[in-house]
Amino acid sequence: MALLLAVLLAGCASRGLETADTTALSLDRALILAEARQSLGIPYRYGGTSSRGLDCSGLVQRAYARAGISVPRTSRAQFRALPQVEQARPGDLLFFATAGSGKPSHVGIYLGGGEMIHAPGRGRQVTITSLGLDYWQERFVGAASLPAP
Template identity: 60%
Template sequence: MAIAGSSRPCHGQGRLVALLLTLMLLAGCASRDLATQDPRPGEGLSIERALILATAEGALGTPYRFGGNSPEGLDCSGLVELAYRSAGIPVPRTADDQFRTLPEARQARPGDLLFFGDRRKATHVGIYRGDGQMIHAPGSGRKVVSVPLDVAYWQDRFLGAASPAP
């Protein structure tokens, strides 16, 4: 490739393209699959998971509040803390602390935690509801909702799952 008005090849562009392709390849290799596993028909959930899900579902419509962990207002990790507290399971307060300390799950089951972020830090957490849905507190000015997980936004930011409930 030559620059207009010049007979010299543009080696910088070729290197830049090669670098960008390499980074895209590495980014693809670093991502994790968001794998879920719903109970089989007739297979029940533990009482703890049932309590976690009932509390999270009861929080649907609760307004977002940064640092909130009560029915008056919740942030993402506060929703997790509230739901797990209802089942008698203590969890760390922030999404990143939850991600770094709770036991990893290869496949999320209903009641498990799903973590999202930028590869250096978990910046968001939700509770897997089952049937490809997650309950989470999305952010300022919004309310706790249930959303589908098959959206590219979630797939691209998925870091992993944790299973602190029996």
């Protein structure tokens, strides 16, 4: 399934998203995913970093903090600071150019199974979405992993 998703995404994205889903997760990754899932339903709030409201990079910052990992505040700074990977694993970050500039302007956390959790925008809530949607395939710019300890 992951291979099929990678092939489909590679054909549509400027840089294809490849995934490596595994059943065994490190403690850090498990904590990140647990916090991200606990954030489901929190309303989007630009600049938000709390249960009162989250933006996409605020969700990442909050979930990574649960695992004791400090990351920069914005999606663009997160993209620059974290080690880029060819294959996304659950807990890794996925970056998208949604503002038309070709630069990362949106980030989500890869859940596995071809899905990510993210804070999609004004008027919406933190949610899970399929990476098989053309919208995400066309805007994918890269993936990043947990920083080295």
